[in-house]
Amino acid sequence: MAPKLQQFVSPGKGNGVQATASIRRGELVYSAKPLASCVSNKLSKEVCHHCFTRRETLLRCSQCKMARYCNITCQKRAWCDHKRECKCLRSLLPRIPTDSVRLAARLIFALLSPSENSSEELYTLEEHESHLSSMSEQKKQGLSHLASMLQLYLTQEVPVQEMTSALPPSCQEPLNLIAKVTCNCFTISDGELQEIGVGLYPSLSLLNHDCRPNCVMVFEGTNLQLRAVRDINPEEELTISYVETLSLTEDRQRQLEDQYHFTCHCQRCDSQDTDRLMLSGKEETQSLLKEALPKLEDLKAESNWQALLENCRHLLSTVGGDVPEENLYKLRMTDHAVDASIQLELWEEAVGYGKKTLPAYRQYYPDPHPVHGVQLMRVGKLQHYLEHIKDAFDTFRQAYEIIKVTHGDDHPLTADLLMKMKECHTEMDQHSSSSH
Template sequence: MAPKLERFVSPGKGNGLRATARIKRGELVYSCEPLACCVSNKLSREVCHHCFTRRETLLRCSQCKTARYCNITCQRQAWSGHKRECKCLRSLLPRIPTDSVRLAARLIFAVLSPSQNSSEELYTLEEHESHLSSVSEQKKQGLSQLASMLELYLQQEAPDLVREMTSLPPSCREPLSLIAKVTCNCFTISDGELQEIGVGLYPSLSLLNHDCRPNCVMVFKGTKLQLRAVRDINPEEELTISYIETLSLTEDGQKQLEDQYHFTCRCQRCDSQDKDGLMLSGGESTWRPLKEALPRLEGLKAESNWQTLLESCSRLLSTVGCDVPEENLYKLRVTDMALDASVHLGHWEEAVGYGEKTLPVYRQYYPDPHPVHGVQLMRVGKLQHYLVHIEDALETFKQAYQIIKVTHGDDHPMTTDLLMKMEECRTEMDQHSSS
């Protein structure tokens, strides 16, 4: 299949990707495996380090005690990429390096292993920007610490590596430059429910430029990244994705883009700040307690302290009541966390109540076919189905399907799961009407 995209120089942005032919909404534009990837440290016990599937029980590597796999097959298939990493991990136990250090090391091992190297990349590792000349002194210090950790981590392999790394491009031999390239160009790998499970480097897709209202979205099947069009795209039109969470104030989004990606967004949405008024609806004195509580609530969520999280969220939401509209960004975030906590605690009635409140707001903030909206609908539909609200569940699943078939495609496990859920609802409704 001829590629539907090509590299070009995008005015004012440097390198970019554009369409070579007309691309229809929902069409798969490009898919690829990463040059290197690793499971996030915080999920290393829950996700297979080869296929990135979540499982209740995983086999543990008997040597490094860190890598985990679904079964012997995954473990064997992972060994060629894991054997050097395994030695490095053993040398540092019980310390585990950060995700970016592990990814940088895996990148070195992948580039030095010709069998894993792809010759079809549109963008080489050497060409990736490190942006070291434009980062603040404070950030450079942080990157230098990561570079020192990378050197320490690689010491076990150092005698062989030093000799082998002479074949790498000059900017990839220098640990600081490599770490800077990795942190600036890696993608977060997410599961079907868009929860982060790892990080990976996909060189060709690092060429994609940002837009706050992009024409493409990225979803993952395991570690394979799929780029899909969410609008019809004309030949020679630039392909764009959003680098940041859609649900953020203009000022916060711009700060993240400047801090992490070193550019200022000048798109129409940023210039008009059209959603900010809605996100901050209600009197500031009434929503400020919600905003101020968020760091503590996020801490409780990170600790999986679901009972305290639910109590805190429900108390805050009942205190502000109707004074703060559902559209308020901080109220929505607190409601979403109350939903998460309710699900983890098995409080299904509460969970569906919180979930249903979020849906009209998600519809306002994610107007395009957006995977985040589709996943939220699917989540609420499953709760409605579990509570035997069959007609509501079918309607919610139908709305989710209209989005997911575009953002994920017909062959994605999420789409298959959704079609199965809709069929279950119809069967149950038929049985009910005939009894």
């Protein structure tokens, strides 16, 4: 682990990580490359399978037809990780295994040919929980299905005896391995915090969850950076949030139980402090919004932007002032309206909806939080595009105050924001000199 961190036993939680010295807000606490990672299936045509950059056009691997790369350089660099996977993918065509099966296979390939930097990490892979004993039969069955898929996927490339000789004892059984992978993998996101892949970062899986954590994780490519968002004292435990924190206590708790098999007793869950605000407004009116959300999610998944926007417009005008902007369901719907307006290039409408979300984001993400920073940045870009230069500058500045803490000075997103602020500054100067 990093110099200021050590593993310890966290009361009531098992393994955890605590500070051995003071850590300042905004400090980079730890950074790690993944032991194994892969681009999500649903984004496999949009994201380079080596550097995880989104691009309009990518080169496709001529053999498996699945992997895609920015250019020949990325393709060559990826080959040592991709060559075994390529054979496995070809053997199953046209079927493509799920993300967790591909990730587990990549983990096995990584363990079969360990690189020089993996020794420190592997020590903790062995200690990871599979949680099989606390799972429902239904969940175990789902995982068994994935485990047989994994065996089928690997038949061409990794004979069973090779697999057992190379893997630590607790990972030799495919079901155990798949259970560990699904409980301990991290979602890799891009600069806009959209999911692009999954990865295993064994040391960081030791971090425990809190619904108001003192650290956040951001990615640069597949490199994971852990940063403090509050000052942390020596011997204090470091925490991250495993789930989206913008949700009701019972929903967060249900997700944590289902996916990670524990009941959260953090201060935020015990006090349920934001639930009342999230459910503010007339009950029967907000239930309209709540019931409509699943359908809107489907329209978004189908990229049916026109229908999505029309539905949002109609519902938001129907509920009007009966439900305040801070209401969770209204906030989610307003967010969908922002996405749809941007896709349909209705910039004025997008900026109108975007501005409505900001007070709620400020309230629900009180610490510097990447989600709040990125939302401000989106609104700032819309204001800039519409030449509301002074507003854009102000919004970018607020975003920068957050992003420099959550992402650090040398992250591409921070550089992008500074660039945007400079552009606004120059435009405001030009405007004032031309009006004199």
